[in-house]
Amino acid sequence: MNSRKKSFGKSLLYVILVLYAVTTLVPFLWALSSSFKTLEEIISGTMNFIPKNFTLANYQQIFVEQDLFPRWLLNSLIIAVIGTLLNIIFNSMAGYALARLSFPGKKALFIIILAVLMIPAQVTMIPNYLILKELGWLNSYQGMIVPSMINATFIFMMRQFFINFPKELEEAAQLDGLSRLGIFFKIVLPLAKPALAAQAIFVFMGFWNDFMRPLIVMTDTEMYTLPLGLNTFKGQFVSYWNYIMAASMVFTLPVLLLYAFFNRFFIKGISFTGGK
Amino acid sequence: MNKRSSKKKLKDAGQGYLFMSPTLFVLALFIIGPILYAIFLSFNKVQLLGETSFEFVAFENFARIMEDNRALIALKNTAKYVLIVVPCQTILALILAATLNAGLKGEKFFRIVYFLPTLTSSAVLTLIFMWMYNKEGLINNLLEMIGLPGYNFLGDPDIALNAIMLMNIWATAPFFMVIYLAALQDIPDSLYEAAELDGANALQKFFYVTVPFLRPVTSFVVIMGLIGTFQLFDQSYIFSGGSGGPNNSTLTVVLLIYQYAFKSLGTMGYAAALAFALAIIILIATLIQRKFSKEESLY
Numbered sequence: 340m341n342s343r344k345k346s347f348g349k350s351l352l353y354v355i356l357v358l359y360a361v362t363t364l365v366p367f368l369w370a371l372s373s374s375f376k377t378l379e380e381i382i383s384g385t386m387n388f389i390p391k392n393f394t395l396a397n398y399q400q401i402f403v404e405q406d407l408f409p410r411w412l413l414n415s416l417i418i419a420v421i422g423t424l425l426n427i428i429f430n431s432m433a434g435y436a437l438a439r440l441s442f443p444g445k446k447a448l449f450i451i452i453l454a455v456l457m458i459p460a461q462v463t464m465i466p467n468y469l470i471l472k473e474l475g476w477l478n479s480y481q482g483m484i485v486p487s488m489i490n491a492t493f494i495f496m497m498r499q500f501f502i503n504f505p506k507e508l509e510e511a512a513q514l515d516g517l518s519r520l521g522i523f524f525k526i527v528l529p530l531a532k533p534a535l536a537a538q539a540i541f542v543f544m545g546f547w548n549d550f551m552r553p554l555i556v557m558t559d560t561e562m563y564t565l566p567l568g569l570n571t572f573k574g575q576f577v578s579y580w581n582y583i584m585a586a587s588m589v590f591t592l593p594v595l596l597l598y599a600f601f602n603r604f605f606i607k608g609i610s611f612t613g614g615k
Numbered sequence: 616m617n618k619r620s621s622k623k624k625l626k627d628a629g630q631g632y633l634f635m636s637p638t639l640f641v642l643a644l645f646i647i648g649p650i651l652y653a654i655f656l657s658f659n660k661v662q663l664l665g666e667t668s669f670e671f672v673a674f675e676n677f678a679r680i681m682e683d684n685r686a687l688i689a690l691k692n693t694a695k696y697v698l699i700v701v702p703c704q705t706i707l708a709l710i711l712a713a714t715l716n717a718g719l720k721g722e723k724f725f726r727i728v729y730f731l732p733t734l735t736s737s738a739v740l741t742l743i744f745m746w747m748y749n750k751e752g753l754i755n756n757l758l759e760m761i762g763l764p765g766y767n768f769l770g771d772p773d774i775a776l777n778a779i780m781l782m783n784i785w786a787t788a789p790f791f792m793v794i795y796l797a798a799l800q801d802i803p804d805s806l807y808e809a810a811e812l813d814g815a816n817a818l819q820k821f822f823y824v825t826v827p828f829l830r831p832v833t834s835f836v837v838i839m840g841l842i843g844t845f846q847l848f849d850q851s852y853i854f855s856g857g858s859g860g861p862n863n864s865t866l867t868v869v870l871l872i873y874q875y876a877f878k879s880l881g882t883m884g885y886a887a888a889l890a891f892a893l894a895i896i897i898l899i900a901t902l903i904q905r906k907f908s909k910e911e912s913l914y
Contacts, residue, residue, distance in 0.1 A: 348817055349717075349719065352714050352717050352719060353719065355710075355714050356714055356715070356719070356721075356725050359711060359725075359729065360725055360729070362785070363728055363729055363731055363732065363785075363789075364728060364731070365753075366740075366744065366747060367731060367735075367743070369743070369746075369753055370743045370746065373746065384751035384752070384756065386753065386756050386757070386760075425637075428637075429637040429638060430638075432634045432635070432637065432638075433634065433635055433637070433638040435634060436630075436631050436634035436635050437635075440627055440630055440631040440634060441624075441627050441628075441631065442628040442630075442632060442635075443628060445631065448635065448639075451642065451647070452638075452642075455642070455646055457898070458646075458650065458894065459842070459845075459846055459890070459893060459897060460846070461846065461869055461872050461890040461893055461894070462649075462650060462653050462887075462890045462891060462894050463645070463646060463649040463650060463653065464876075464890070465653060465656060465872075465883060465886055465887050465890065466648070466649035466650075466652035466653045466656060466887075467645055467649050468876070468877070469652070469667065470644070470645070470648070470649065470652070472667075485641070485645070486641065486644075488637065488641060489637060489638045489641045489642075494638065519630045519633075519634075520633070523634075544734070547736065548735075548736030548737065548738070550736070550737060550738050550848075550849040550852070550853075551848055551849065551873075554852075554873075555877060565738075566736055566737075566738035566739075566849075569738050569739065569742060570852075570853055573742060573745075573853070573856075574856065580746045580749070583742055583746070584742075584743070584746065587739040587743060590736065590738075590739055591734075591735050591736070591739055594734045594735070594736075595734060598730075598734050602727070
């Protein structure tokens with residue numbers, strides 16, 4: 340009796356899991372299949388997930404005929420890659436200083452960094468636009484990268500990480516005559532790889548998926564990042580959902596690859612940002 | 616001796632500031648400076664034509680919020696969105712996490728699948744859903760197949776915001792699920808064993824052991840949810856092509872701030888005032904939530 344009840348419960352759980360997995364997968368599979376369909380099939384409004392006439396023409400269209408699309412992809416890559424590298428170095432440096440070095444104003448700075456976490460981006464977005472305009476940084480990579488080359492969340496995360504970091508190694512290196520910066524880059528950072536990986540993934544995703552900031556900073560279509568480009572695609576090809584879906588798939592691929600490689604750091608990173 | 620230690624102190628301080636310098640630079644130029652600048656802007660009428668010019672108007676920008684019909688609509692839409700999405704995504708996240716944590720086979724596979732929406736950008740998700748929400752799109756076809764009436768998800772003012780809600784609950788729940796999953800690992804088995812000895816069934820264990828134990832995490836998830844949902848922008852913008860339509864039904868506070876700041880002339884100061892109003896609303900909402908969860912934990 341009891342075991343029958345248990346197996347019933349188990350099947351119920353499986354039903355929930357499978358149903359939700361289907362709910363999650365259907366939009367992605369539908370988008371993927373639409374990206375391989377011809378325009379006629381898209382317009383006809385059929386429900387088949389396997390394209391009747393499988394075609395790569397949509398991908399060809401966006402890469403070859405739309406000369407701006409590769410440019411947008413490049414813009415997105417440049418901003419996300421450089422922005423992520425700078426974040427990793429600068430957040431770690433700040434986290435290390437807050438955890439290990441003593442200097443006047445350290446406590447106040449730490450409190451300010453925590454307070455910054457609470458301020459919604461909309462408050463700073465308007466003045467930032469005016470400042471970037473004044474600097475002549477609108478429609479430039481640095482206009483996207485420099486204001487976000489540090490991140491309060493990850494400074495905080497790195498501080499927590501370095502507080503628990505063993506001191507002995509650094510002390511040994513100090514005796515060998517290495518400077519602080521030398522110790523940091525040669526000894527501390529290489530040992531912090533897991534924390535850096537978790538940070539890298541989230542910072543990269545933040546840059547890659549950002550919509551609002553490029554919308555404000557980049558007004559020249561040449562300088563658009565992919566999310567903005569996708570949005571203009573939508574306006575340009577009103578019912579060409581096959582093109583829009585193909586572009587969406589290209590845009591999603593890099594993050595999926597990153598996830599595939601760094602899966603385990605992902606969960607760690609989230610449970611960290613989850614206040615652990 | 617004393618001299619040496621003060622020299623060392625000086626050296627330490629120098630190193631500290633050296634390590635902090637990139638952070639200090641960005642903090643000053645792009646965070647603290649702009650906050651002060653935003654306060655200044657919110658008390659001024661700002662003209663961007665040619666030279667940027669300012670005209671002090673005291674509290675006029677703040678007073679204007681109350682008389683602005685679109686601001687009230689945006690606030691109403693945003694409030695409705697927050698009140699529905701936050702509880703739904705929190706409950707869904709908790710159920711998914713508890714189900715995944717039951718120790719079934721294939722847990723890893725499901726976890727990877729569930730996580731897909733979190734990885735995908737809001738722009739892509741919105742476009743995929745617009746394609747499915749299309750008049751002759753997948754969802755209407757499915758509804759027709761099971762004999763239900765279809766909807767004009769994108770064009771009907773009564774439906775459009777709900778369509779965005781549904782999409783975002785689907786998209787954000789998995790992120791919070793992961794937070795719950797991590798917390799579930801910390802529940803000691805002995806609690807469940809004790810409950811079993813008392814004859815509790817699976818549902819009772821969920822409601823009397825799991826849910827109370829996770830209360831602090833729930834509080835965190837709700838606060839994160841509040842902050843995120845109050846700032847809804849990307850989806851509304853893409854859904855409506857930046858207008859907040861149809862008939863202002865997808866107009867959110869942040870979309871309105873964007874429109875006033877960058878799409879109409881002479882209203883940048885007013886937009887800054889709106890941004891402060893939003894920041895204060897978010898702060899109050901999180902404080903109320905905090906108070907609630909503290910009182911609850913007294914039981």
